[in-house]
Amino acid sequence: MKWLFSKKRKRPFTGSGDYWVQRYGDGRTFGSGSYGRLAEYKAGFINDFVRDNGIGAVIEFGSGDGNQASMFDFADYTGVDLVPQVVEAARARSADRPGWRFLTVAEDVAEAGRYDLAMSLDVINHLVEDDVFEAYMTRLFAASDRFVLVYASDVDMVDTGNAHVRHRRYSDWVAANAPDFREAGAWDQPYPAAPSQETRATSFAAFKLFERRRLS
DSSP: OTHHHHSOOOOOOOOHHHHHHHHHHTTOOSOGGGSHHHHHHHHHHHHHHHHHTTOOOEEEEOOTTSTTGGGOOOSOEEEEESOHHHHHHHHHHTTTSTTEEEEEHHHHHHHOOOEEEEEEESOGGGOOSHHHHHHHHHHHHHTEEEEEEEEEOOSOBSOOSOTTOOBOOHHHHHHHHOTTEEEEEEOOOSSBOOTTOOOTTOBSOEEEEEEEOOOO
């Protein structure tokens, strides 16, 4: 019966915000997508996009533990995250990078800044509550003067077997709620997995780009 006492009890899911506070509080990372070949793929794609399109200021919503961000090689970066202790740790990690900063969600809302590029990487599929998803998407697109880059699945699936994962067809939200933007590109995932079969080396997410329409 020793295993009854040594086995770690799984905490009940009480909401997406609580989940990430608990996850980071337990010393866990943002996830496998921010490490290894998936992180290297995303960093290479984003670094090339920023360079090739003359992007200046970049903001990422859901910067997590900062490991993915550490692979970016551009000069003007703002990371936003829900968990204050994670934001503090990311600030310390990037203290030697001028032009880099990390904000809490509350700090970003108060500032309401605008950027050349707003990014969402592996976040949308963790926004299980409708009101949280709505608020996140609204701020993501409001923050961009030029481009929004999303890395997520784009299908609807509520029952994923994981309480903290919900797949959404977010492009429908963009079409209905962000008329100033048009879809400007979509790329296949080089290490694909079905939404219910993700492993550490594969992902159901893929890049999709939206561009703010220019006034004629």
